[in-house]
Amino acid sequence: MPLPEGNLSAGGGSMIVRVRSRDGLERVAVPDPKSATVGTLKTLIQAQLGVPVPAQILSNDRNLLIAKSPTAAASLSDLSNPSTPLSTFGISHGSLIFLFYEGMRSVCGPSGPAAVTPAGSFGRKMTMDDLIARQMRVSRQEKPHCDSTSFDRDAAHAFQLYVNETLAFAIKRGGFMYGRIGEKGAIEVDFIYEPPQVGTEDVLTLLRDPEEEKLVEAIAIGLGMRRVGFVFTQAVGREGKGEYTMSRREVIQAAELQAEGGIQEWVTAAVKLEVNEDGAADVHFEAFQMSDICVKLFKEGWLDTEDVNGDPKVSKMKKDVVVGTKDVREVDNDFFLVPVKISDHQGSLSSAFPIENRLTPVTLRALKSHMDRSKSLPFVKRISDFHILLLLAKYLDLNNDVPTLAECVQRQAAVSEGYQLLIESLAAAS
Numbered sequence: 464m465p466l467p468e469g470n471l472s473a474g475g476g477s478m479i480v481r482v483r484s485r486d487g488l489e490r491v492a493v494p495d496p497k498s499a500t501v502g503t504l505k506t507l508i509q510a511q512l513g514v515p516v517p518a519q520i521l522s523n524d525r526n527l528l529i530a531k532s533p534t535a536a537a538s539l540s541d542l543s544n545p546s547t548p549l550s551t552f553g554i555s556h557g558s559l560i561f562l563f564y565e566g567m568r569s570v571c572g573p574s575g576p577a578a579v580t581p582a583g584s585f586g587r588k589m590t591m592d593d594l595i596a597r598q599m600r601v602s603r604q605e606k607p608h609c610d611s612t613s614f615d616r617d618a619a620h621a622f623q624l625y626v627n628e629t630l631a632f633a634i635k636r637g638g639f640m641y642g643r644i645g646e647k648g649a650i651e652v653d654f655i656y657e658p659p660q661v662g663t664e665d666v667l668t669l670l671r672d673p674e675e676e677k678l679v680e681a682i683a684i685g686l687g688m689r690r691v692g693f694v695f696t697q698a699v700g701r702e703g704k705g706e707y708t709m710s711r712r713e714v715i716q717a718a719e720l721q722a723e724g725g726i727q728e729w730v731t732a733a734v735k736l737e738v739n740e741d742g743a744a745d746v747h748f749e750a751f752q753m754s755d756i757c758v759k760l761f762k763e764g765w766l767d768t769e770d771v772n773g774d775p776k777v778s779k780m781k782k783d784v785v786v787g788t789k790d791v792r793e794v795d796n797d798f799f800l801v802p803v804k805i806s807d808h809q810g811s812l813s814s815a816f817p818i819e820n821r822l823t824p825v826t827l828r829a830l831k832s833h834m835d836r837s838k839s840l841p842f843v844k845r846i847s848d849f850h851i852l853l854l855l856a857k858y859l860d861l862n863n864d865v866p867t868l869a870e871c872v873q874r875q876a877a878v879s880e881g882y883q884l885l886i887e888s889l890a891a892a893s
Contacts, residue, residue, distance in 0.1 A: 478556035480549075482508065483788075484564065485528065485600060496555070502545030504554075513568045520563040523552060527561040529787040531603070536563040599765065600785045601794050604754035607801040608727035610647035612692070612750040615810040618655050621818060623734055623746045626696045629822065632736050635662035637669065637695035640732070641679075641688045641849075648728040650691050653810040654849035659820045664698040666712060675819075678856040678865065682849060685869020686812075692730035693720045699736055702775045707796060709733065710775035714753070714796050715768050718761035721753045728752075730803055750803040757799035760784070811875065813848040825854055827893035834890045842878045843871055846886065858889055 478496040482489050491507050493499050505516045520533065521542035530536035537543075542552065542560065554560065626636050638655040645651065656679050659670040683689055695713070702710060709717065717731040730750050737747040760766045760780070767779040776796055783790040786798070816833055817825045830851065837845040846852065846868065856865045864882070871878050 480504065480554060481557065481559045482512065482562050483525075483528065483559060484514075484562040486568075493549070496549070499549045500545060501542050501547050501549065504542075504549060505545065508562065514562065514564050515566075518564040518566055522561050522563075525561055525788055527563045529602075530563055531605070533563070533565060599760075599782075601756055601760075601798055602786070603798055604756070604801045607752040607803045608648050609730050609752055609803050610649045611804040611806060612650045612652065612730050612732070613806045613808045614732075614748065615642075615651075615653045615812065615814070616807050617810070617812070617814040618653065619748065619807065621814040622655050622657075622694065623696075623748075625818070625821065626734065627736075627746055630662075630696075632696060632699045634664060635667040635696055635698055636660070637662075637667050637693060639679075639690050640692040640694055640730070641683050641686075642691050643688055644691060644726070644728050650728055650730055651808060651810070652691065653686075653688060653812055654814065655694060656849070656853070657818060657820050662698075664700045665702045665710070667695055667716065675853075678853060678861065681861055681865045682852045682856060682869045685866040686849075686873045689726075690724060691726070691728065692724070692732065693717065694732040694734060697733055697735040707776040708749070708800055709751075709796050711773070711778050711796065712771050712775070714757070714778050714799055715761070715766060715771070717751075718753045718757050718766065718799075719768075722758050722762050732805075748805055750805045752801045752803055754799050754801050811847060812872075814850065816848045816850040816854075818850050819853055825850070827854075827889055830854060830886075831890040831893045834887065842883050843875055846878070847872050847875070855886060855889070859885075 477492050477494045480491045480493055482491055489512055491504065491511050493504065493507060501521065505519050505521070508514055508519060509516050520527065520536045520540050522536075522540045524539045524541065527536055527539045530539060622636075622638060626632060630636060636657070637660060638657040640652040641654050641656060642650055642652040658676070659672055661668045661670065680690075695716075697713075702712075713733075721729045721731065730752060732748055732750045734746065734748050736744045739745045757766075761768075765780050765782060765784065767781050770779050773779070774793075777793040778796055778799065780792045780794065783792055784794065785791075786794060817823065817829045819825055833851065834845060846855070852865070852869060852872065855868065859865055859868070868878070868882060870876075871882075
C-alpha cells in the first residue's frame with residue numbers, strides 16, 4: 464500500500480529515504496547513512512520493498528515514472544553506479560527518489576483491518592476510496608489483443624457507400640461487425656449488421672431490437688461466425704471539428720460495447736472522410752481496441768457517462784486517476800486507443816441485397832427482384848448474403864430453418880428442394 468508523505472521518523476543513526484514508484488510512495492530505512500552507496504540502497508529496496516536489484520532503475524528525475532520502457536527509463540537514471548555514495552547526490556534523511564521496475568510484486572499494507580491511514584502533518588485521514596484512487600493508473604497500452612482486422616471488401620463498401628452517397632457523412636451511422644477470430648487474435652469481418660438507430664452530427668443512438676438481434680445471432684452461428692466489433696462513421700461536422708481521433712461520446716460508446724462484447728479481440732472501427740494530397744476526399748477506415756484500463760474504468764463506474772459536453776478530446780472521470788505523476792479527472796482520449804492493423808479480403812458472402820434498417824424498408828419485393836436477377840446462379844449462391852438471410856429469418860423458424868440455411872451457405876452446399884420452393888414462394892408473395 465502506498466504510504467502518505469510527511470511524518471517521517473528515523474531511529475538512532477539511520478535515515479529514511481522516500482521511494483516513489485508506480486505503486487505510490489514508500490519508505491526505505493538506511494541504517495548507516497554515512498557509508499551507504501547506491502548499491503546499498505538497491506539492496507535495501509530489495510529487502511524492504513521486494514523489488515529485485517537487477518530490475519531496479521533509480522533516479523532523481525520524476526520523469527522516470529512515465530518512461531514507457533526499461534531502455535527509456537535507463538536513459539534517465541543518474542543513480543546507476545552501485546559504488547557511488549548516496550551523499551554524492553545530496554541524499555539525506557527524507558530525500559525523495561524515483562524507482563522504475565518491470566514485473567509484478569505484492570505491496571504490503573499495515574497489519575490488521577485499516578479503514579483509514581494517517582496522512583500528513585495536519586492529521587488528514589485517507590479513506591480506502593482515496594487509496595484505491597491513488598492506485599488507478601492510466602497509461603497507454605502498447606499492444607492490442609487483436610493482431611489485425613480484415614474487412615470483407617463488399618461489406619465495407621456497402622457500408623461506406625451508403626454513408627457517403629446517401630447520408631453524405633452528415634450524420635453518424637453504426638453497425639455490428641461479425642466474422643471469425645483466427646490465429647493471434649486476427650479478426651476477419653465478413654458482414655455488418657446495422658441495427659435500428661438515429662444519428663446526428665455528434666450522437667449515434669442505437670435503438671436495438673432484441674428480437675431482430677436473436678435472428679442475427681442465429682444466422683451468425685449457422686455461418687460459423689460471431690460478433691467481433693463495432694463500426695461507426697464520424698460526421699464531417701462533428702463537435703469541435705478539431706484534430707482528435709475519437710470524441711468523448713465515442714469513447715464511452717465504444718467502451719460500453721466492448722465491455723458487452725465479452726471478448727479480448729473486440730475491435731472498434733471508425734470511418735471518416737479525409738482530404739488526400741490532391742485535395743479530394745477519400746473514405747478512410749481505422750481500427751482500434753479500447754485499452755483494458757478504459758474498459759475497466761467504464762465497468763467500475765469511473766468514466767463520467769453523463770457529462771458529455773465540453774472538450775471532445777478528453778474523457779471525464781468521476782474520481783481522480785493517476786496519469787504519469789498527476790492526479791487528474793480529465794484524460795486525453797488517445798490514452799485509451801490501441802491501434803490495430805487493418806486490411807481487406809474477399810469473403811464468400813455478397814452484400815448486394817438491400818440492407819436492413821435504412822431509409823427504405825426492405826420487403827419481399829426486393830427478394831423477388833433479387834431472385835429474378837440471379838436465376839443463372841446456383842441456388843446457394845443466390846442466398847449467400849447475410850441481409851437476404853436476415854429477411855428470410857423473419858418468415859422462417861428460428862430454431863430449425865434459419866440455422867439450416869445458414870449452414871448451407873457456410874458450406875456452399877446444395878439447398879434442399881423444399882427450402883428452394885419455400886423461398887421462391889415468399890418471393891412470389893410480394
